[in-house]
Amino acid sequence: MRASDQYELISQVRRVFQEASKRYEGLLTELDKGEPVRESGLAITISDSLKNLNRKISAFEFGNIDLNKLLDEFIFEKEMLTGELEIQTNSHVQLKRFAKRLLQSIDEFITKTGGKKKRIRQKLTNQYSTEQKSKSIAYLLWFFGGFGVLGLHRFYLGRIGTGLGWLFTWGLFGFGALFDLFALSGMVDDQNYMNQLREVKLKQLSEGRDKD
Numbered sequence: 001m002r003a004s005d006q007y008e009l010i011s012q013v014r015r016v017f018q019e020a021s022k023r024y025e026g027l028l029t030e031l032d033k034g035e036p037v038r039e040s041g042l043a044i045t046i047s048d049s050l051k052n053l054n055r056k057i058s059a060f061e062f063g064n065i066d067l068n069k070l071l072d073e074f075i076f077e078k079e080m081l082t083g084e085l086e087i088q089t090n091s092h093v094q095l096k097r098f099a100k101r102l103l104q105s106i107d108e109f110i111t112k113t114g115g116k117k118k119r120i121r122q123k124l125t126n127q128y129s130t131e132q133k134s135k136s137i138a139y140l141l142w143f144f145g146g147f148g149v150l151g152l153h154r155f156y157l158g159r160i161g162t163g164l165g166w167l168f169t170w171g172l173f174g175f176g177a178l179f180d181l182f183a184l185s186g187m188v189d190d191q192n193y194m195n196q197l198r199e200v201k202l203k204q205l206s207e208g209r210d211k212d
Contacts, residue, residue, distance in 0.1 A: 006067055006113075013109050014057045020102060021050045027098060035092075042091040045084040046099055049077040053106075071113055078106045132195070133157060135188045142184060146170075148177030153184060157191045 024046060031037045056073045059065045081103055085096060138153045145152035151166025171177030180187070 007061070009109075009112060010057060010060055010070075014054075014061070016105055017050065017054050017057060020105065021054060024050060024098060027094060031092060031094060037092050037095060040088070040091060040095070042084050042088040042095050042099060045080060046095070046102065049081055049102070053077055067113060071110065074106050074110055078103060078110065081106070132192050133188050135185055138184055138188050142177075142180060146177075148180045149174060153180065153187075157187060159187075159191075 028038050028043065037043050053073065056065065056070055060067070060070045081099055085091075085099055085103075088096075133156065138156055141152040141156050142148045149166065149171035151163040151171065154160075154163035154166055166172065166176055169176075171180075
C-alpha cells in the first residue's frame with residue numbers, strides 16, 4: 001500500500017473511531033440513567049479500546065509508529081474485545097451490540113491493510129508457542145489418571161490419538177500405561193523439542209513473508 005493510500009485510509013479510520021467514541025459516551029450517559037453500566041467489565045474494555053486506538057491512530061499520523069505497529073494494536077484490541085464479549089455474557093444488550101459494531105470496524109481496517117494474513121500467522125505461531133511441558137505435571141496426571149490407564153498424561157503432551165486409545169483400552173490393558181511410567185520423562189523431552197522446532201519454523205515463515 002502506497003504512503004498516500006495509507007494516510008487516506010487512516011484519515012477515514014480516525015473519523016470513524018472519533019465518532020464511535022462520541023456515540024459510546026452518549027450511550028453510557030443514556031444507560032446510566034437506568035442502571036449503572038459504566039464500571040462493568042465490557043464497558044471498561046470498550047472504553048479502553050477506543051482510547052488506545054484513537055491514540056495509536058494519532059501516533060501514526062504524527063509519524064511516531066508505522067502501519068505494522070498500528071495493525072498490531074488493532075489486532076490486540078480485537079482479541080481483547082472478542083474475549084471480553086465471550087466472558088461478559090450478562091452485559092447490557094446495547095453494550096454488546098456496540099462492541100460487535102466496534103469489532104466490525106476494527107476488522108474492516110485489518111482487512112483493508114492486509115492485516116488478515118498477519119493475524120492468521122500470529123494465531124499459528126501462538127498455537128505452537130506453547131510453554132515447556134512439565135515432567136512433574138505429566139507424572140501427576142499419570143498417577144491421578146488411574147496409573148496411566150486414562151491417558152491423561154498423553155493428552156497433556158498433545159498426543160490426542162494415543163490418549164484416546166489409552167482411554168478406551170484402559171492403557172492398552174495396562175501394558176501401555178506401565179510402559180509410559182518408564183518412558184514418560186523421554187516423552188516430555190521429545191514433545192518440548194518438537195514444540196521448539198515448530199515455533200522456530202513458524203517464526204521463520206512469518207518473518208520471511210513479512211519481508212515480501
